[in-house]
Amino acid sequence: MFVSAEQLAEGLRQEKYVIDPVTLQVVYLAAMLHKPLLIEGPPGCGKTELAYAVAAAAGTNVERLQCYEGITEEKAIGKFDESLQKLFLETQGKTLGENWEAMRTRLHSLDFFAEGPLLRALRSKGRPCVLLIDELDKVGQSFEALLLEILSAWQITVPKLGTIKAETLPFVVLSSNEERRLGDPLRRRCLYLRFDYPTVEREVEILTVRHGNEQPALLGQMAGLAHALRGWNMEKAPSIAEMLDLAEALRILGVKEIMPDQRDVLLPLLAKTESDRGRLLLREGFEGLIVDSKMYRDKLHQRSAVSRALS
Secondary structure: OOOOHHHHHHHHHHOOOOOOHHHHHHHHHHHHHOOOEEEEOOOOOOHHHHHHHHHHHHOOOEEEEEOOOOOOHHHHHEEEOHHHHHHHHHHHHHHHOOOHHHHHHHHOOHHHEEEOHHHHHHOOOOOOOEEEEEOHHHOOHHHHHHHHHHHHHOEEEEOOOEEEEOOOOOEEEEEEOOOOOOOHHHHHOOEEEEOOOOOHHHHHHHHHHHHOOOOHHHHHHHHHHHHHHHOOOOOOOOOHHHHHHHHHHHHHHOOOOOOHHHHHHHHHHHOOOHHHHHHHHOHHHHHHHHHHHHHHHHHHHHHHHHHHHHO
């Protein structure tokens, strides 16, 4: 997919995805070794976005399997289209006469199979696609076992259809929010990355690159507010994407600095559960967060000033 780590880095920069040097090297190694990349971390810390950024950098598409409790093999792999099979029998059955074996073989071919994301990823022609298996922790170990054949032999065995081997090897990203521990057989086949919410410094960089805001003081305060909220034991901590939404909202409102009296208008952007909303509605709660956001911003600016002075 990439001829060098530098090409990958340049592609991710063009897609405005901020990545540290170590993570960049691991992603590049996963692509070169044809190893799945398992990324664990809290919701909203950039796991899914990495898969889309890599696909865009490589000029390819994403086949996404969104996992959920109760997902079936048919949703993941696909199933025979019975209505299409019936239509074929009604319109073309006579041409096959009584050659039942030929008819059975024809009906159980890919022509009559509605492909799911796993099969589409293996049958992708030309440039390899990115196969994103998102929130794998939402399913049980039996579904994990289904993936082992794909991740080990790059093939899928489907009853009546047979074994389908990969035409190109996809770049596989498995994401987990750690609702449960994934099994060791799956882990052994992957390169592992741990994502956490970004530091204040990194979040300022993300906001700058993705939003283009040229107000360092406001960006520092937003990053400080995100850090304060995530450390506040919220039921639903704000994601990076939600902080980008906040940045755009502040731009629309013409806000230069977040103040306590803006609580009510910013509440829908910051609190996404009734419990979190109730806590932020407490006067001292939101005011305290604003004080903390300015403190983190000022510390960041002090470190930046010291760094410039030493350089």
